[in-house]
Amino acid sequence: MKFASSENVDVKKNVFIFIIISLILFFIDRSDNKYFKIVRYSINDVIIYSSVAIKSPFNFIINQSSSIANFFKDKKNINENKVISLQNELQRIKNENTALQLQIENLKKITGEKNYKFKTLDVKVLMYKSNILHQTIIINKGSADGIKIGDPLIKNNILVGKVLKTNFNSSYGILITNINSRVPVKIGKKNYNAIVVGDPNREDRLNLEFLPKEFKFENEDYIYTTSIDNIMPDGILVGKIKFNEEKKYYAEPLYDFSQLDYLTVVRLNK
Amino acid sequence: MLNLIGKYIATIVLFTSVLIGSINFDIFGKPIAYYLNLQLILIYLFKISNPNLNFGRGIYLFLISIINDSLNGLLFGTSAILYFIVFGVAAFQSSIKLRSIFISEWISFGVSLIFSYPILFGLITFSGESVVISNISLNFIVTLITYPIFWFLISKLILQNVIR
Numbered sequence: 001m002k003f004a005s006s007e008n009v010d011v012k013k014n015v016f017i018f019i020i021i022s023l024i025l026f027f028i029d030r031s032d033n034k035y036f037k038i039v040r041y042s043i044n045d046v047i048i049y050s051s052v053a054i055k056s057p058f059n060f061i062i063n064q065s066s067s068i069a070n071f072f073k074d075k076k077n078i079n080e081n082k083v084i085s086l087q088n089e090l091q092r093i094k095n096e097n098t099a100l101q102l103q104i105e106n107l108k109k110i111t112g113e114k115n116y117k118f119k120t121l122d123v124k125v126l127m128y129k130s131n132i133l134h135q136t137i138i139i140n141k142g143s144a145d146g147i148k149i150g151d152p153l154i155k156n157n158i159l160v161g162k163v164l165k166t167n168f169n170s171s172y173g174i175l176i177t178n179i180n181s182r183v184p185v186k187i188g189k190k191n192y193n194a195i196v197v198g199d200p201n202r203e204d205r206l207n208l209e210f211l212p213k214e215f216k217f218e219n220e221d222y223i224y225t226t227s228i229d230n231i232m233p234d235g236i237l238v239g240k241i242k243f244n245e246e247k248k249y250y251a252e253p254l255y256d257f258s259q260l261d262y263l264t265v266v267r268l269n270k
Numbered sequence: 271m272l273n274l275i276g277k278y279i280a281t282i283v284l285f286t287s288v289l290i291g292s293i294n295f296d297i298f299g300k301p302i303a304y305y306l307n308l309q310l311i312l313i314y315l316f317k318i319s320n321p322n323l324n325f326g327r328g329i330y331l332f333l334i335s336i337i338n339d340s341l342n343g344l345l346f347g348t349s350a351i352l353y354f355i356v357f358g359v360a361a362f363q364s365s366i367k368l369r370s371i372f373i374s375e376w377i378s379f380g381v382s383l384i385f386s387y388p389i390l391f392g393l394i395t396f397s398g399e400s401v402v403i404s405n406i407s408l409n410f411i412v413t414l415i416t417y418p419i420f421w422f423l424i425s426k427l428i429l430q431n432v433i434r
Contacts, residue, residue, distance in 0.1 A: 014328040015358040019351055022335070026347030030397055040346065047340040051289055129342055131303035132405045133394060136343045165343055172343040179400045200402040203300075 041143070041167040048138055048170045052126050092156035095254075099157055099235040102186075102224055118233050119267045121145060123153075125260045126170065134180060135203075137161065137173045137260060144168045152225070152232055152266045158255045159183065159225060159236045160263055175257060176238060177203050184228045185238055188221035196223065196238055196251070206239050206251040217241045217249050233266055280316035280323055281330045287312060288338045304405070306413040308420075309338065309349070310356045310386065314379050315417075315424045317360035318370075331357060345397050352390055356382045372421065380414050 028036050123139040130136075141147050143166040151163045153173050161175040162183070174181050177198040185196050187208070192215050199205040206223070221241040225232045239253045287308050297305065313331070317323055325331035335350035342349075359382035363375060387410045394401045 010327070011324050011361045012358065014324070015354050015361065018328045018332055019354045019358075021332070022347035022350035022354065024347075026345050026351070026393065029345040029347065043336070043346075044340045047337050051337070051341060054289060127341065129303075130301045131342060132409045133342070133344075133399065133401060138341075138343075179402060200405070 044167040045142070045169050048126060048167070088156060095157040095237050098222065099224060099237055102222060102235055121147070121265045121267060123263050123265050125263060128260055134178050135175045135257075136164070137175070137263075139163075139171050139173060139263065139265070140169070141265065142167045142169045142171045146267055147171050147265055148268065150231060151268055152236065153263045154236055154266060155255060155260075155263050157237060159238045160255050160257070160260070163265065173263075176206065176253060176255075177257065183238060184226050184232055185223050186226045187215075187223050187241065188217055190216075192217075193226065194223075203257075204252065206253055208251055219243050223251060231268070233268070236266075280312070280320070281325060281334070283316070284309060284312050284325075284331075285334050285337070288334055288341065305409060306416055307352075307409060309334075310352065310383065310413060311379075311417055311420045312424075313353055313356050314360045314382060315420055317357055318364050318375050318379075319425050321361075321364035325357070328354070328357070345393070348390070348393050348397075351393065352386045355386050355389065358382075359385070370425075372418075375421075376417055379417055383410055383414055 029040060121141060123141045125137050126140050127138040128135070129138070137153075139153070147163055147166055149163055149166060153160045153162055159176055161173045161178070161181060163171050164174045164180075165172040175198070176183060176196060179198040179200045181196075181198050183196045185194055185208075186192065187194055192212055194208045194211045197207045197209055199207050208223075219242060222237060223239040223241065225234060225236040225238060227234045237254050239251050241249050242252055243249055302308065331353050332350055335353045336346060338344075338349040339346050356379075359378055363378040367374065387406060391401055391403075391406055
């Protein structure tokens with residue numbers, strides 16, 4: 001082993017230089033400089049699509065092994081995927097129906113309210129990353145496809161999350177269970193206004209902030225989005241109110257986040 | 271070919287760990303990355319096991335950190351600062367020791383984490399995101415506690431032929 005060799009001195013000098021470079025890079029990135037943004041978008045797109053390409057042989061092997069396993073299964077099991085897809089479709093229609101009924105109820109109460117219609121875009125989830133900081137999903141469409149920061153991500157008319165950052169051909173999204181996610185909502189038949197925030201302690205719970213001083217929930221009350229300043233379309237289902245054994249309410253997201261494959265982006269024209 | 275792989279084993283393993291981080295493998299309903307920062311353990315262990323290792327004068331380490339930032343949606347430079355703090359502490363530790371003493375290496379790894387985690391917390395908060403302190407504390411503790419397991423796997427099994 002070399003003791004205080006010139007190589008080690010070089011290494012320490014390099015460490016110092018790279019920490020300085022990293023700090024400068026961090027502050028430039030944070031400043032949202034428009035020229036650096038183009039560089040960042042390009043670098044992110046290259047890295048994301050390269051990672052997907054590098055991982056594709058592994059994914060292919062995993063898919064093939066499951067296909068081979070399916071080959072030896074009954075016909076009933078082979079059709080399992082078809083059944084799941086039909087169940088998804090049925091669920092989507094049911095959710096849309098519930099959401100529409102809620103919207104009709106609202107429209108009855110508030111005359112002259114506009115029924116917003118938004119363009120949608122189907123996207124594929126390229127990656128799902130979860131760490132101590134946040135749960136991020138990376139989708140295969142970006143600013144080049146008209147996606148903007150804050151656009152909602154939905155599946156079967158259930159709110160999954162929203163777009164956090166965009167690149168040219170990919171975007172980052174956060175889930176509604178993330179503590180950095182804030183969604184304006186209405187709750188139940190009495191239409192209480194609130195903000196849904198992720199629960200830092202449990203991923204299968206949602207926190208409700210800015211509730212009125214007096215409120216009374218019923219079991220299975222729906223939580224659905226409301227349009228404030230056009231940041232979110234009306235009537236997308238978010239979750240349900242439930243009561244625990246101590247008769248305390250809690251909010252539960254409707255979407256099963258373990259099944260993130262294809263999503264729909266609602267394009268808001270701000 | 272084997273020589274080439276042997277020469278770049280640390281970079282290859284680190285790069286793979288960053289890529290694999292996007293494959294979800296859950297323990298008690300949470301992904302591994304929730305409990306521990308594997309990259310910090312790998313950087314420290316590879317440097318301490320082979321004092322001559324310098325990750326291409328730091329360039330490979332910097333590039334891998336950019337990939338990690340990109341895949342995690344972090345601001346560029348966030349991971350690099352942490353990686354180089356841990357790498358710097360490992361370089362210092364490997365330059366002052368005459369022989370490998372596990373306990374002192376483990377303590378100095380803890381010191382590098384004590385420097386890194388508050389900086390991570392500061393950088394994330396400064397970038398405008400909320401961080402749950404209990405999550406970051408759990409990650410710190412598990413990263414420190416699991417160090418001996420990775421030390422055994424890497425130092426004793428993978429790098430057993432490396433001249434220390």
